[in-house]
Amino acid sequence: MTKMHSSCYAVCLLASMIVNILLMTQQYKVRNQLTWSQNAAAEAESVASISCSGNGRAYVDGLVVDGKPVCECNSCFQGPDCSQFITDCPADADSGDPLFLEPYWMRHAASSALLVAGWHRMSYTFSDNTSISQVLDQHIRTLHAAAKNAITDGKYIVFGAGSTQLLNAAVFALSSRNSSSRTRVVASTPYYPLYKKQTDYFETLHFEFGGDVSSLKNNSDALDIIEFVTSPNNPDGQLKKAVLRGPTVKAVYDHAYYWPHFTAIPSPADEDVMIFTISKLTGHAGSRFGWAVIKDKDVYEGMSAYISLAEMGLSRDTQLRALKLLKALLEDDGKEIFYFGYRRMMDRWKRLNQVISLSKHFSLQEISPQYCNYLDRVREPSPAYAWLKCEREEDTNCTKVLNAANIIGRNGRVFNAGNRRVRLSLLKRQGDFELLLYRLNELVQKEYDAHQAM
C-alpha cells in the first residue's frame, strides 16, 4: 500500500514538475516578448479600461486627477463617470465631427493600435529625401481602387494637414502669378464657408475670393478662375460638376465626402485636382490628414512647395497614424467600414425623413437613389448633413426657429444660402443623433397639436 502510494507520489511529482518547467518556459516567452514597449501598452490599456458609463472616455493625454486620468464626457453627460444626463441639453448638430465612426474603431482595437518608438523618424526626411511616406502613398492608391471612387494611376499625391490645408495649397499653386488681374476663387451656392474664409484670410496679390460662380458666368474667358467643386456637396449632399469651363478655368474637386458612407459613387473620379481627407473616411478629424491626387506635374510641384514652405512637410506622426488606420481598414478591402458607414448614415437619413415628412413647416433636400459603382447597384441616399428649410413665410430665420426648440444647426447664410436654410450634422455620435431626432419630433408634434387645435 505504502509502496503504491510512494510510486503514485513519484509519478505525480514528476508530472507536476514537468508542468512547472513548461509553465516557466512559457512565462519566460510571454515576458520576453515585450520589453521596452510593455509600459506604453499597459498604460494605454489601463486608461482605456476606465469606465465612463459608456458616455465618455479617458485618454492617455487627458487630465489626471489623484493620479488617475479623468473621464471626458460626451455632449449632454456630466459627472466623474459621465453617468448624469444633462436635462435640457441642446441637440447640437452644428459641427461635422464624424464621431459616428468611433464604434468601428472600438471593434478594431487590435488592428488599429499603434506603438511609436521614441526614436521613430526623427529626421526631416524619409530615406528617399522626401517628406512623404511612400508606403502611405501606396496604401492610398490601394484604398481608392478598393472604394472604386478615384483613379490614381499615373497621378501624383501630396499630403497635407487635412483637406483644409490642401484647399489653400491648391489656390496658391493654381493662381496665376503672371496675370495682370487676380485669379478669382469661386464656388456654386450653397458652398462650404471655409473657401471664402480661407481665401480672404490668405489673400495675396495673385488671388481673391469671387463668391458664387454666377458672378463670372459671362466673364469666364477673360479671367483666371479657380472653381471649388464639392462633390457630394457640403451642405446639401448633391453630386456636382464644375459649372465654369474655358482655358483659364481650373477646377479643384473637394471629394471629402466621396465615399460609400455618404453617396453613390457613379464612377471613379478622374479630375485634374482632387482632394480627400481621412476625417470623413475613418472619422479621425483630429488627426488632420488629407491628400490631393493631381494629374499635372507642375501643379503637384506647386502644391508640394506650399506644404514645404508652410511647415516643411506633414508631421511624420500624422503620416504614421494615417498609415496604421488605412492598413486596419484595408484588411477586408474597406468592406466593413464602407458598409457600416453607409448603413449607419442611411438609417439616420431615413428616420429623419420620417419625422420631417410629417411637417408642413420644414422640408429636407431631395437626393435621388442612384447607381453606385462601389455597391454595383442603385442605392438609397445617406448624406452627411440635412439641409433643412423653414417653409413658413414668417420663419425668415430658420436657425432661430430651431434654437427655440433647443436645436443648434449651422445657419444657411454662412453657406451663402440665406437664413431660411440650416445645416444639421448627421455625423456625430449615435446619442447626439437620437437627441436631435427627439427634439425635431417634439417640434413636429407641436405643429400637429397646434393644427389639431385650430
Added chain:
Amino acid sequence: MTKMHSSCYAVCLLASMIVNILLMTQQYKVRNQLTWSQNAAAEAESVASISCSGNGRAYVDGLVVDGKPVCECNSCFQGPDCSQFITDCPADADSGDPLFLEPYWMRHAASSALLVAGWHRMSYTFSDNTSISQVLDQHIRTLHAAAKNAITDGKYIVFGAGSTQLLNAAVFALSSRNSSSRTRVVASTPYYPLYKKQTDYFETLHFEFGGDVSSLKNNSDALDIIEFVTSPNNPDGQLKKAVLRGPTVKAVYDHAYYWPHFTAIPSPADEDVMIFTISKLTGHAGSRFGWAVIKDKDVYEGMSAYISLAEMGLSRDTQLRALKLLKALLEDDGKEIFYFGYRRMMDRWKRLNQVISLSKHFSLQEISPQYCNYLDRVREPSPAYAWLKCEREEDTNCTKVLNAANIIGRNGRVFNAGNRRVRLSLLKRQGDFELLLYRLNELVQKEYDAHQAM
C-alpha cells in the same frame, strides 16, 4: 524507509503543486495585462530588433520586402544590412537634421514609447472645445521652468507645425491690416533663409519682405515693421537682441536654439513673442511640433486664427507624440538631455576648432564663454553650426572650395552673407560629424603640406 520516501514525495508534490498554481496565476496576470495592444507592441519591438549593423534602422512604416521591413541606411552606408561604407561619400553638413539626439532616445526606449489606440481623439476638438492639449501646454511651461530659458507665467501658448508654421502665423498676426503701406519683415544679416522665402511666398496685401534691418534703420518710425530675431542665431550661434526700436516695430524671437545644448542661457527670455520647437530640443524634426509663447492676447488670438484657418488646429497625433517626449525628458527635469546635448555639441565644437585653428585658409566664428543661468556658471560654447569663412582672397566661393574636398555645406549667400561664408551643420549623427572632421582634417593637412613644400 518507504514511509519516509512516501511522506517526502508528498511534501515535494505539495510544494511543486503550489509552485504550479503560483506560476499559473502569474502567467494569467502577465497574459492578461495586455490584450488589444499586444500586437502593436510586439510589431514595434520586432521591427526595432532588425539589425542594420548600427548604421541604419528599420521602421514600422518603412518598405517591406519579402514580409520583412528593410533597413534604411544612415548616410554613407548601403547594403541590405547597411554594412557597406560608401567610399568617397561626401561629408554632407548641409542640413540641420538634429540626429545627434537619437542615442538619447534609444537609451530611453521605455519611457518614450507611446501606444495610440485606434479611437484616440477622433474629434476636431478636445473636451474644452479647443484644439490645444491643456496637458501639453502645462508640460511646456514646466519645461521652460526646468531649462530656465523662458518666462511663461501669465502668457499664452499656441501650437504649430514646427517653428516654420509659427513664424508665418506671427507675420500674419502682427502685420498691420489698416496701414496704407505694407508691413516690412526684416532680420539682421546673416539670417535664416526661410524668413525671406516664406514671407515672399505668402506675401499678402499687408506685408512684404524688407531684407536686412539696416535698410530700415532711418525709417523705423515711419513704417510698420516685424523684426525676426534669432537667438542664438542660425547660422552663427550668437545671442541677439532686436536692432530696431519704436512704436511701430514688433520683434519675433525665434528661440529654436535657445536650449542648454547650444548656448549659454544668460537669463530666462521674456519677450512679447517667442517661438520654440521640439526639433532642436528633442531632435524630432520630423514631428513638426513647435509653440509660441505670447504676452499679448490679441496677438495670441491672431496666431490662433492663422493655425485654425490654415489647418483647423495642429494634429492631435503630433500633440500626443510631443507630450510623450516631454514627459520622458522631464522625468529628471531635463537634466540628462540638457547635459547630453551640451557635452556632445561642446565636444564637436572643440574638436572642430582644433582642426581649423591649424589652418590659415579657413576660420570659424568666435563665440565667447558666457555665464549660463541653467548651469549657474560660465560655460564653453557649443553651437549648432560652424559658420566657416574662406580667408584666402582667391577663394571667393567657399562652398566650391569645400565641394572640391568632398564636403557639402550651405552657401553663405542664402543667409544674405555672401559666398565667402559656408554654414556647416554640427547636428547630425556622430558618424556624419566624424566624416566631416576627417575631410576637414585632410583639407588642412593639404594646406600644411603645400606650405611645407614651398
